[in-house]
Amino acid sequence: xxxxxxxxxxxxxxxxxxxxxxxxxxxxxxxxxxxxxxxxxxxxxxxxxxxxxxxxxxxxxxxxxxxxxxxxxxxxxxxxxxxxxxxxxxxxxxxxxxxxxxxxxxxxxxxxxxxxxxxxxxxxxxxxxxxxxxxxxxxxxxxxxxxxxxxxxxxxxxxxxxxxxxxxxxxxxxxxxxxxxxxxxxxxxxxxxxxxxxxxxxxxxxxxxxxxxxxxxxxxxxxxxxxxxxxxxxxxxxxxxxxxxxxxxxxxxxxxxxxxxxxxxxxxxxxxxxxxxxxxxxxxxxxxxxxxxxxxxxxxxxxxxxxxxxxxxxxxxxxxxxxxxxxxxxxxxxxxxxxxxxxxxxxxxxxxxxxxxxxxxxxxxxxxxxxxxxxxxxxxxxxxxxxxxxxxxxxxxxxxxxxxxxxxxxxxxxxxxxxxxxxxxxxxxxxxxxxxxx
Numbered sequence: 001x002x003x004x005x006x007x008x009x010x011x012x013x014x015x016x017x018x019x020x021x022x023x024x025x026x027x028x029x030x031x032x033x034x035x036x037x038x039x040x041x042x043x044x045x046x047x048x049x050x051x052x053x054x055x056x057x058x059x060x061x062x063x064x065x066x067x068x069x070x071x072x073x074x075x076x077x078x079x080x081x082x083x084x085x086x087x088x089x090x091x092x093x094x095x096x097x098x099x100x101x102x103x104x105x106x107x108x109x110x111x112x113x114x115x116x117x118x119x120x121x122x123x124x125x126x127x128x129x130x131x132x133x134x135x136x137x138x139x140x141x142x143x144x145x146x147x148x149x150x151x152x153x154x155x156x157x158x159x160x161x162x163x164x165x166x167x168x169x170x171x172x173x174x175x176x177x178x179x180x181x182x183x184x185x186x187x188x189x190x191x192x193x194x195x196x197x198x199x200x201x202x203x204x205x206x207x208x209x210x211x212x213x214x215x216x217x218x219x220x221x222x223x224x225x226x227x228x229x230x231x232x233x234x235x236x237x238x239x240x241x242x243x244x245x246x247x248x249x250x251x252x253x254x255x256x257x258x259x260x261x262x263x264x265x266x267x268x269x270x271x272x273x274x275x276x277x278x279x280x281x282x283x284x285x286x287x288x289x290x291x292x293x294x295x296x297x298x299x300x301x302x303x304x305x306x307x308x309x310x311x312x313x314x315x316x317x318x319x320x321x322x323x324x325x326x327x328x329x330x331x332x333x334x335x336x337x338x339x340x341x342x343x344x345x346x347x348x349x350x351x352x353x354x355x356x357x358x359x360x361x362x363x364x365x366x367x368x369x370x371x372x373x374x375x376x377x378x379x380x381x382x383x384x385x386x387x388x389x390x391x392x393x394x395x396x397x398x399x400x401x402x403x404x405x406x407x408x409x410x411x412x413x414x415x416x417x418x419x420x421x422x423x424x425x426x427x428x429x430x431x432x433x434x435x436x437x438x
Contacts, residue, residue, distance in 0.1 A: 013063035017070065020054030021107050023047040024084065024100035031097050044100040048087045053101060055081035059357060064115065072111035073118055074357035075201065075266070080107045081196035082273040086190045088337040090276040098137040099188045102130040106195050120159060120202060123195040127177060128152050130195070134188045144180055144189065151176030153198065167206045169218055171251055174200040178247045179227070182272070184243035185279035185402045193247070193276065197269050198249045204265070208256025214305045217257035221312040224248035228319030241274030241402065245316060246287050253294055257309060258301035264293030266358040270348060277341035279402025284320070287344040289352035294365045338401045350374070394437055 027047025058065065059077040085132035087103045109126015118273050131152065131207065135145050155173025159164040178196040181189040207213030231237040251270040253261040268290030275283040298310050334342075353360050353367075 003392055010063065010065075012128040013061070013065040013435065014067050015055050015337060016058060017065040017067055017072070017111070019071070019199050020051045020058070020084075021111070023050040023054070024087070024107075025104040028097040029098050031100075041096055044096055044123060045088065047100050048084045048103055051084035051107065052081050052088065055084065055107075063354075066115055069113070070108065070111045071113050071115045071118075073113075073116075075198060076110045076113075078266075078270070078357050079198045080112050082194040082270075083107055083110070083191050085277055085337070085341065086193065086273065087188075089186060089279075089341065090190065091186045098133045099191065102188070102191050105129040105133065106191055110195050110198060110276075118202065120199060121324075123199045124152065124155055124159065127192045127195045127199075128156075130192050131189075134191065137188050140189050141331060144183070147180045148189065148192070151180065151196075155196075164207065164210065164212055167203050168212055170203050170205070171200050171216060171220075171255060175223070175248055175251050178251075179223070179244060182247050182276055183240040185243065185276055190276055194269075194273065197247070197250060197272070199267050201254050201269065204251060204254030205256055205262050206327055209259075211253040214257045217252045217261075217305065218256050218308055218312070220248045220252045220255075221309055221316075224252070225312045225315040225319060232322035234318050240282055241276060242281060242320075243272050243277075243279070244274055245320065246272035246284075249294070250290075250314070251314075252309070253290070253297075257305045258297055258303075260300065261294055261322055263360065264290045264297065265294060266290075267348075267352055267355075267360060270355065271345075274341055274345040274348065278338060278345065278400055280398060280400040282399045283345065283347055283401075286297035288349055289358075289360070289363070289366065289422070293360070296363030296365075304346055333403075334397055334401060342400060368387060386412050424427070 012278040022042065023045040027043045027045075030047075031041075031043040055077050056351060058072075059074060059081060062074075064071065064073060064077075083106050084103055087099055090099060107127075109119075109124070109129070111121040112122030112126075131145065131148055140148075151173045153173070154176065155170045158169025158173060159173075160166070161169065174196040176192045178200075181193050181196070204213075207216065224245055224247075227240050227248070231239040246268060250272055253263075253265040253268055256262045268287060271284075271287035271290050274286035277283075278286075294313075298306050298313070311394060348355060352358065353363055
């Protein structure tokens with residue numbers, strides 16, 4: 001018992017934790033041992049699927065197993081399952097051994113700690129190690145690797161410094177890491193997003209109610225609005241993945257610029273993961289529960305942060321409405337992992353309070369609104385059917401999922417510069433966080 005919450009752990013849960021953590025790495029060994037050249041990545045896909053299922057079972061069962069220095073809480077388990085789920089959403093041509101290994105190291109970093117005291121260094125080291133492995137998959141531009149590496153170094157420096165300034169640096173660093181990784185869906189860099197968000201969610205509330213937290217929240221909100229406004233009004237700027245805009249707003253809620261916003265942090269993070277896993281326009285509906293909590297908090301707040309953040313939130317929504325569809329030439333199609341992400345998204349939107357790890361309280365107004373929305377959808381469906389209109393599959397899929405654009409086989413060569421930058425980033429991060437105080 002710690003903090004009034006019973007930490008339940010059984011032998012089967014400890015075994016399942018080990019299986020979930022090692023499944024992606026074991027799939028790497030199997031892929032090298034028995035897989036033929038140009039294999040369809042079924043081994044690594046199976047390993048990531050087992051990691052997702054195992055983490056979800058532990059989370060739903062309310063288990064908090066402890067194995068050596070690994071003792072995940074509910075947030076860590078949710079992030080671990082999100083990491084493996086995002087790995088499954090990566091396009092098949094690069095969902096290989098390096099991505100599976102990145103999933104294992106990221107999950108190990110997320111679950112590091114002791115009962116009731118999760119590690120803050122573990123997730124960052126997991127991100128640094130995962131970036132090194134992802135770079136070897138040759139699925140990330142050198143500039144993106146450099147930006148993510150910069151974010152890791154900034155966050156590590158913040159952890160080393162400590163205090164309010166250190167926390168600010170950590171939030172800025174993880175915001176850069178997670179936002180850059182989220183710019184393009186179906187890419188292997190997305191596996192570092194949950195670990196980065198967890199670090200921001202754990203440390204961000206230390207700035208709640210402070211002037212630093214308010215100014216930082218405004219800066220993050222400006223970044224979130226710019227992600228959708230700049231590509232909408234300036235030619236030549238590629239539109240980011242739809243889920244990318246939710247990343248900075250998740251951290252806006254985490255730093256607590258006004259009372260009540262931290263409650264919306266976890267649901268916003270969950271919505272961001274679902275939106276990134278799917279990638280379509282309608283995937284943004286997964287952010288509705290968290291957005292509702294954030295809107296409630298802003299409506300009840302006072303002072304300049306309320307007006308500023310409300311204006312920036314409105315600008316973000318306006319930018320999303322102006323967004324032009326991507327012309328990447330790929331054909332959007334529903335896969336098994338898309339169906340799983342879609343089911344999780346629908347469940348979350350309809351019954352967000354059933355996701356206990358998000359710690360959502362009474363959402364009576366939201367629940368009433370959901371009932372009215374479902375009733376309206378049912379009536380519309382009846383009228384739609386009554387007029388003998390036909391709902392075709394082809395036009396619907398692009399609204400739900402992103403296309404696997406440029407889905408071509410990737411050779412075995414390694415981007416040496418990207419790997420070198422990643423290794424240097426990991427070494428610097430490890431050196432900066434090496435302290436008994438952390």
